[in-house]
Amino acid sequence: MKVISTEKSQVLASRIAGALNTDIVDVKFSRFPDGELYLSAGALDDETVIIGSVTDNDALVQLLLLIDACDTSKNHLVLPYMGYARQDKRFHDGEPISARAIARLFKEGIEDCITVNIHEPDVLKYFGVPTRNISLAKDVGAYIKSMDLEDPLILAPDDGALAFAEDVASVGGWDCDHLEKTRISGVEVKMAPKKLCAASRSVVIVDDIISTGSTIATAAGMLYKQGATEVCAACVHGVLIGGAYVHLKASGIREIFCSDTIERGCSRISAASCIASAIKN
Numbered sequence: 001m002k003v004i005s006t007e008k009s010q011v012l013a014s015r016i017a018g019a020l021n022t023d024i025v026d027v028k029f030s031r032f033p034d035g036e037l038y039l040s041a042g043a044l045d046d047e048t049v050i051i052g053s054v055t056d057n058d059a060l061v062q063l064l065l066l067i068d069a070c071d072t073s074k075n076h077l078v079l080p081y082m083g084y085a086r087q088d089k090r091f092h093d094g095e096p097i098s099a100r101a102i103a104r105l106f107k108e109g110i111e112d113c114i115t116v117n118i119h120e121p122d123v124l125k126y127f128g129v130p131t132r133n134i135s136l137a138k139d140v141g142a143y144i145k146s147m148d149l150e151d152p153l154i155l156a157p158d159d160g161a162l163a164f165a166e167d168v169a170s171v172g173g174w175d176c177d178h179l180e181k182t183r184i185s186g187v188e189v190k191m192a193p194k195k196l197c198a199a200s201r202s203v204v205i206v207d208d209i210i211s212t213g214s215t216i217a218t219a220a221g222m223l224y225k226q227g228a229t230e231v232c233a234a235c236v237h238g239v240l241i242g243g244a245y246v247h248l249k250a251s252g253i254r255e256i257f258c259s260d261t262i263e264r265g266c267s268r269i270s271a272a273s274c275i276a277s278a279i280k281n
């Protein structure tokens, strides 16, 4: 078995290959003069693990090309980050279910698929092959443990993210809650933990995705007003569009960290061992 990856997932894929004690294929990537993507895979084994986060449209096309290039092999796909997964239903008439459109692309040329903290697990039913979702909650918890925060309060930004936050908090037996929005007036909204008090606490807000960072930046400002000692922010997928990282730092967040499902400067947690275990199983 060999590991092969798209450009955007090469560091994570190398780590997965290391964890599986196997080789990674040296792929050549380039573009045609008109901008179309090209790649050439090296020598494959009869079984291949294909790693590719869908971080943008090019990454998606490159992944589809890679799957096609591997058509002589029995392939297992790993989607560390699945872009488009947040449009998981028709919110308004005339919209696509984008997550379904993307998932349906993965049926030819692969045996099965692994996703990591997919935004909505219900989307798994749209894949054309057996697909399972794994969670990095324990890895996020392990990193928080290494930070030596005093009695941290783990907060989900909303009740939808509470189950993930509870899994993170279980690593250290820490308190856990979710933020609740209360409308004070037509223009003023308050965000505070639903049950617990943030005063004099180190708070870590955890979510599956940080995109613009605006949810967490707003929450951090309010938590400091409520007396929190420090606020950190963690996520699995650091989408971090525009100046999100700087925006979060400017809002007083002490540390921002994510995993390498999207390879970032603040990818302090690796998904490699969790993915490797899932592949072995």
Ligand code: R5P
Residues within 6 Å of the ligand: 086, 157, 161, 207, 208, 209, 210, 211, 212, 213, 214, 215, 216
């Ligand atoms: C949304 O449902 C996700 O779980 C995240 O909460 C969201 O993507 C964060 O967005 P932003 O960083 O732009 O506030």
